[in-house]
Amino acid sequence: MEKKELLYEGKAKKIWSTEDANLVISEFKDDLTAFNGEKKSSEAGKGALNNKISTELFKLLADNKIPTHFVEMLDDNHMLHKKADVILIEVIVRNIATGSLSRNLGIEDGKVLPFTLVEFDYKNDDLGDPKLNDQHALILGLVDYQDELDKLRRMARQVNDVLKPYFATKGLNLVDFKLEFGKDADGNIILIDEISPDNCRFWDAETGEKMDKDRFRQGLGGLKVAYEEVLNRILNK
Structure with missing residues (x-):
């Protein structure tokens, strides 16, 4: 190809x-x-x-x-x-409070949430990817039906139910991550884009060291080494 x-x-x-x-x-x-x-x-x-x-x-x-x-x-x-028609909703899945969740709501950084939080952001760079509720998404025509929003939430939780325990076996806490979805040629909603340290936060389970793009955001350095370590842990099954 x-x-x-x-x-x-x-x-x-x-x-x-x-x-x-x-x-x-x-x-x-x-x-x-x-x-x-x-x-x-x-x-x-x-x-x-x-x-x-x-x-x-x-x-x-x-x-x-x-x-x-x-x-x-x-x-x-x-x-x-x-090929998929992109749904212009970023689905954010959070297991531990950090980043914008802590800044915006005052939740202590590093606090384990009592349940997995699923949020929607509008995938629109010009507007700064603002938060969405279900009514916003429907008014904007980002989905056709409420059932599709429910399915996005359900699929996001299913992804978390697989990845969170998987990374725990690799000595990594899956703090939060962003997912994107689209519709295939048959109209089915499928997971698209990527799943990587660019759109996931990984913290070392023992040291709390950040193993993701926060190393770039926060000027910590060592980004490539951290990404290589994540890959090595995945491959060493």
Whole structure:
């Protein structure tokens, strides 16, 4: 399968068409962005690490009957996957309070939440990805029915039910993560995008060390080493 036409370029990936109208190729970039693109940099090899991590996690989710767009990893920086119509809702899943949740609501950073919190953000860079409630999502036409919002929440919790205990066996706490969904050619809602330290927060279970993009956001350094450690823990089953 070869890249044909560039369909889209985002902060972390380029999307290319293929000879199959239902399949596209994601090219994982080494670019780093934070704070809605205000902070930018690049880290050689970051894209390949995210591709490899996402590949392993999409396979894990497929083994647990969660539908995703993943087909196969083509090489270090390229993934073949189903084409999907993106639902413009970022689904945030939180197990431990940190980041914007702590800033906005005053919940102590690092506090384990009494239950898994699922939030919606509007996927719109110009507006700064604001918070959504169900009525907002329906008014904006981001989904057609309330049932679709319920399904997004349900699927997000299913992903968490797989990944949280899985990472616990790797000595990592899955603090929170962002998911994106789309509709395939048959109109089915499937998980898309990536699952990597770019959109997940991982804390070492023993030391609390941050093993994700917060190392870039907070100027901690050592981002690539942290991503490599996450991949190593995944591969050492």
